[in-house]
Amino acid sequence: MGVSTASPAEGVAVVTVDYPPVNALPVQGWYDLATAVRAAGCDPHVRCVVLTATGRGFNAGVDIKEVRRSAGHDALIGANRGCYEAFAAVYDCEVPVVAAVQGFCLGGGIGLVGNADAIVASEDATFGLPELDRGALGAATHLARLVPQHLMRALYYTSRTAAAEELHRHGSVWRVVPRERLLEAALELAGEIAAKDGSLIRLAKAAINGIDPVDVRRSYRFEQGFTFEANLSGVAERVRATFGTDRPTREGQHP
Template identity: 65%
Template sequence: MISTTVLDDGVHEVVVSEPPVNALTVAGWFGLAEQVRAAGAAPSARAVVLRAEGRGFNAGVDIKEIQRSGPDALIGANRGCFEAFAAVYECPVPVIVAAHGYCLGGGVGLAGNADLVVAAAGTAFGLPEVDRGALGAATHLSRMVPQHKARAMMLLAETATAEELLGFGSVYAVVPAEELVATARDVAARIAAKHPRVVRAAKESLNGIDLWDVRRSYRYEQGFTFELNLAGVADEVRAGFGSGS
C-alpha cells in the first residue's frame, strides 16, 4: 500500500508499506510515481516527505514478479522505476527521503534523486544489481558517494552505512530510528516555512544546473539490463536468487 497524508504547513507525506521488504511490483512503482507527482502538484504543497513502514525503506523491484511474468514484467519494472525516480527529481517542491533499515536498488534511485536524505542510524545503502543479473541506479548512487566508492559498491555489491554517507554530505542527518519520522517532518516544515515561490524557484534552478541529465543517464543504464536479459545471463543469475530485492 502507498498512501499520502497532508500534514500541517503544506507538507505532504508519501508512505510506502509493502511487506515483507518493500520490494515494489510494477504497479507499485507506477503507483509511487503517481502519488509523488500528485503531492508535488497540489497547490498547497510546500515540501514532500517520502518514507516507508516496516523492516526497511526500499528493497528495489520485486524480482519474483519478473521471474513469474518474464519480459513484460521486466519492461514494466524498468519503466515504473524510471517514472518513480523522475517523479522525485521533477517534483516542483523539495522531496525529503527518510530511510531506515536498508535502501537498496530502486531505493537508491529514490534517495539519490531526492533533495535531502535523513536516515536512521545504521541504514545500509547499496546496489545489489550485479548479484541479481541486472544494472541500474548507478546514476543515483554516483550522486551520493564519490566515483570510486560507487564503482566499488556496484562491482562488489557492497553496502555503505548512513554514517558513511553523512561523511560524504549526501545524507543530511543520521538519527536514532525512533526519531526518524519526526526529524524528516521537521526538516520539511523548516523548508515549508520559507516563501513557497522562492523555494520552488530554488528547486527548479538546482535541477537546471545539474551536472548531468539523470533521466538520460539512467535510461542508458537500463539498456544494459535488457541486454543481459536477452543474452540469458540475467535468468542464469536470478535462478539462484530466493527473495525480492
C-alpha cells in the same frame, strides 16, 4: 498495503510506501509511487514532500519474484518503466523531496533517494546496489550522487552496502538519528523548507535541477539498456536463478 499520502503539518505532504515484507515494489507499485509524488508536488498548498516507508527497510528494489514468474519480458519492461517514472517523479517534483530512510535502501531505493533533495536516515540504514547479484544493472547514476566516484564503482561491483553514517560523512545524508526519531527529524527539516514562500521554493527547485551536471533521466535510461541486453543474452536469468539461495547481498559497511 500500497502508497498513501498524508498532510501532518502545514505545507508538508508525507508519501508512505507500504509493501510488506521488505518493500520490494511490484510494477504497479512504482507507478503508484510516481503518481503520488507528482500529485503532492502539484498541490499548491504543499511546499515540501517527505518520502518514507513502513517496516524493516525503506526499499528493497524491484519485486524480483514478480519478474521471475512472468512469461516473456512484460514484467521486466514494466519494472524498468515504472522505476524510471518513480525516480523521475522524485527528481521533477515541483517542491523539494526529503527521503526518510530506515533499514535497507537497495536497488530501486537508491534511485529514489539519489534523486531526492535531502536524506534523513536512521542509525541502522544501509545503502547499496545488489544489482549484479540479481541479474540486473542500473541506478549507478543515483549512487554516484551519494558517494564519490571510485567508492560508487567498488560498491557497485561488489554489491556491498555503505552505512548511513558514512554517507553523512560524505555529505549526502543530512542527519543520522535513532530509528524512533526518523520521521520526526524528516518532518523537522521539511517544516523548515516549507516555511519558505511556495512560489520561490518552486523556482529554487527548478533552478537547482537546471544546473545539475548530469541529466539523471537520460543517464539512467542509458543504464537500463544494458539490463535489457543482459536479459536478451540469457545472463540475467542465469544470475536470477541463484537469487535467494547461494548469492546473498553482503550487508553492512564495507571495509
